[in-house]
Amino acid sequence: MIVSLSLCKQTMSLLDIPSGVLKSNFFRPRQEKEKVVILMGATGTGKSRLSVDLATRLPAEIINSDKIQVHAGLDIATNKIPEEERCGIPHHMLGVISPYTDLTATDFVDMASHAMDSILSRSQVPIIAGGSNSYIEALVDDEDFRFRSRYECCFLCVDVAMPVLHQYVSERVDKMVEMGMIDEVRSFFDANANYAVGIRKAIGVPEFDRYFRAEPYLDKQQRGKLLQEAIQEIKRNTCKLACRQLEKIDRLRNKKNWKIHMVDATEVFRRRGKDEDEAWEKLVAGPSTEIVAEFLYN
Ligand code: ATP
Numbered sequence: 001m002i003v004s005l006s007l008c009k010q011t012m013s014l015l016d017i018p019s020g021v022l023k024s025n026f027f028r029p030r031q032e033k034e035k036v037v038i039l040m041g042a043t044g045t046g047k048s049r050l051s052v053d054l055a056t057r058l059p060a061e062i063i064n065s066d067k068i069q070v071h072a073g074l075d076i077a078t079n080k081i082p083e084e085e086r087c088g089i090p091h092h093m094l095g096v097i098s099p100y101t102d103l104t105a106t107d108f109v110d111m112a113s114h115a116m117d118s119i120l121s122r123s124q125v126p127i128i129a130g131g132s133n134s135y136i137e138a139l140v141d142d143e144d145f146r147f148r149s150r151y152e153c154c155f156l157c158v159d160v161a162m163p164v165l166h167q168y169v170s171e172r173v174d175k176m177v178e179m180g181m182i183d184e185v186r187s188f189f190d191a192n193a194n195y196a197v198g199i200r201k202a203i204g205v206p207e208f209d210r211y212f213r214a215e216p217y218l219d220k221q222q223r224g225k226l227l228q229e230a231i232q233e234i235k236r237n238t239c240k241l242a243c244r245q246l247e248k249i250d251r252l253r254n255k256k257n258w259k260i261h262m263v264d265a266t267e268v269f270r271r272r273g274k275d276e277d278e279a280w281e282k283l284v285a286g287p288s289t290e291i292v293a294e295f296l297y298n
Contacts, residue, residue: 033152034120037292038065038136039129040249041158042242044169046265046284048081050158051129053285054292055089061119063112064094065130065139068202070108073099074188076181077204079172092119099188099199105138112139116151125296131241133248141256154295155260156288157249164269165242170235176204177231186212203241207233261291 037054041047051062064070069078072095080095092115097103103111112128119126128136140147160168185204189212193200200206211230215223252258268279 033150034116035125035154035296036116036151037125037127037154037156037295038140039127039156039158040133040136040260041131042160042165042245042249043079043131043238044165044172044242045158045160046268046280047129047131047158048085049280050156050263050284050288051127052081052085052087052089054127054289056087057289058125058292058296059123060125060127061090061092061122063092063115063119063126063128065108065112065128065132065136067103067108067130067132067135068199069094069130070097070103070111071095071099071199072097073199074184074202074204076176076179076184078199078202079176090119101198105135108132108135109139109142131245133245133252137248137252137256140258152295154292155258156291157260157262158284159262159264159266160269161266162243162246164266166239168269169238169242173231173235173238182208182227203237204234207237261288263288263291 037060039047039051039054054060055062066078069080070093071078075082075095081091093111116126116128128139130136140153181204185208188200188205189209191213193209195201195206195209207230211223211226214226218226249260253260263284265280265284267283268276271279
């Protein structure tokens with residue numbers, strides 16, 4: 001039943017209205033919920049690529065939900081999507097905060113809410129994409145259900161069979177090294193650094209610490225050995241991160257009943273070149289676009 005404001009004025013005083021009701025915009029005309037897309041998945045599965053594919057086909061802008069990529073710096077080590085792959089789509093919360101401060105879950109929720117408002121004010125759809133599942137959970141399942149009462153969500157998850165993903169992320173670490181990851185991380189090396197704060201928590205920074213400390217005192221062979229050990233540790237830790245992320249997504253699906261559309265990209269990772277691009281379109285980008293278009297327009 002829609003109650004007019006004048007009737008409300010006659011029958012209720014502000015003091016009669018519970019504060020929770022005031023918070024939920026009692027005096028605003030009832031309107032449909034705003035729509036938001038949330039794109040999840042373990043590291044390396046292709047979330048960034050898919051977010052750009054969706055945003056080039058639908059009126060959307062992207063909000064990063066990787067709590068490490070939100071910091072400025074370490075673009076190679078943290079695997080930020082390069083400018084040229086963003087296809088001109090605005091990316092919010094990517095490389096915007098100091099490398100030396102922490103982004104708490106509360107900071108993330110505040111910044112993401114602000115970005116969503118700004119995107120919606122331009123009649124665009126926010127696509128929240130990234131791997132920090134506990135922060136996504138803090139945003140979506142807040143204590144007083146404000147997010148759920150205001151937004152309708154379409155959850156998508158890019159899924160890749162773990163052995164295939166492990167192989168891929170290990171090769172990705174080798175590529176990062178080729179692209180200059182060691183010097184990039186060296187620029188953040190400080191013998192007294194705190195690895196529990198800011199961007200220094202990124203996989204790659206603590207792992208290279210022993211190598212940077214010992215480097216000046218070792219011969220070439222010893223340096224090479226230590227470097228290989230650090231690279232192997234980065235690969236192991238990236239695989240562990242992928243497993244943890246998938247466990248968290250499983251918990252959100254099974255224990256919290258989030259209705260997450262799983263899109264299986266495993267086959268894409270078994271192909272190369274043109275075959276890979278075709279499989280991506282057929283198995284991932286195409287079906288995901290259909291799911292999101294159905295959510296937005298039907
Ligand atoms: P929790 O806060 O409970 O650990 P989460 O899902 O919010 O879970 P993740 O985003 O998975 O956290 O990050 C956990 C850790 O994984 C980070 O502290 C960092 O060490 C590493 N990590 C995450 N994203 C990246 C990244 N893009 N580059 C390098 N390391 C990362």
